[in-house]
Amino acid sequence: MSETIPDQPSDSRKPPPHSGVNLSANAPAPSPADRPGWAQTLRVYLEAPTLRMLLLGFSAGLPLLLVFGTLSFWLREAGVDRTTIGFLSWVGLAYGFKWVWAPLVDRLPIPILTRLLGRRRSWLLLSQTVIMASLVGMALTDPKQSLMPVVWCALAVAFASATQDIALDAFRIESADTPRQAALAAAYQTGYRIAMIWAGAGVLWIAARAEVPNAGAYQHGAWQTAYLAMAASMLVGMLTVLFSPEPAARVLAPARNAAEWLRTALVDPFADFLRRYGKQAALILGLIAVYRISDVVMGIMANPFYVDMGYTKDEVAAVTKIYGVIMTLVGAFLGGVLAMRFGVMRVLMLGAVLSAATNLLFAWLGSRGHDVQALIFVVSADNLSSGIASAAFIAYLSSLTNINYSATQYALFSSMMLLLPKFLAGYSGVYVDAYGYSNFFTATAFLGVPVLLLVWLASRMKSPPRP
Incomplete structure (x- = not known):
């Protein structure tokens, strides 16, 4: 179960001189004297690891909407009821349980591929291939005629996408030192959101243009064309993987038996986190x-909301999938x-306040009817x-990981981020059918109130140094 990673320069993970910023979980906000200048701060976005993360972020963001947001629009247009759409969002629980197989991605080599590409890139390429094949399967199936084949293909996309996330998170964490993790995270999010423009607006735009005039409101052929185009778009990530260097990684010692391998792959990553943070x-x-x-609970019903409010494919594509994503x-x-x-924890609190508050705007939007200007404001x-x-x-999540277990620990964190929200989101259709959209959006805003207290408590913790 061992593999050898080519040696890298011994200082490949050391921060550059005068990097000046510590983004560990609870590091104090940088003092004015320690803060890098704006030019130095912005220059990191032109470095090769950051640009690679932009393209790989595109590959990571593409599948998500195709099995959640855009799929819910497709299903609603095909006549599938809101309750069923809500329950189908449980496909996303694959992301919530990815920590179960994350140790395999972290340590298990893939025959031939790992020898040729390295540990991280081999898992990235394999998962991207499965995503592409499964999107083709979704394209060739009409949910109006048979829903289950679409569900099975969506499950395959979700599992492969979650696997790609495991490998990609480790790839990102191992590709740069701690001070640059926020920049890599921003580049990742940028690529991710560009992909969401393509997987959101692009799908709707292609489907709208592929429709045959006067052939009915729902046409499977139009959606088939759109999803085949999305499958081909996975080539962006696949080519990036092939032309990227394998990040520096430590040589994994061979396990003497299966029990030792299970301990090092499954137990040690979780024990390390508990040992470092203790009661915290x-x-x-x-x-x-x-x-x-x-955001997660509210997002499942966003596209059915747009359909039921009478917004057209072009309006949703332009406002929510292009303009809105640009704002993201x-x-x-x-x-x-x-x-x-200014430090991660301060921005974490700001994000928590804004995320909860803006859901109230959707409740207001529900009272406006078909109002494109109001939609633009709320989405912005x-x-x-x-x-x-x-x-x-x-x-913040990146700062919590030990570089020795980056894939497994980050998978645990990002899985927990989605597990409870995705479970609750499964009942979103039931809630909307019973109480209406405005009450639903208001309720999701109040779900964010306890988050503020937890961020405040976490900001007061004394964090151990990151290994």
């Missing part, structure tokens, strides 16, 4: 579990810069807030 671990895990709960990119960039300048505020929160949260 419960608070950290609680914060991770609920930080994005407002601005928020991600701003969040990364603010985290480097919501996506800007989401970008700030996401960049800070990714940097």
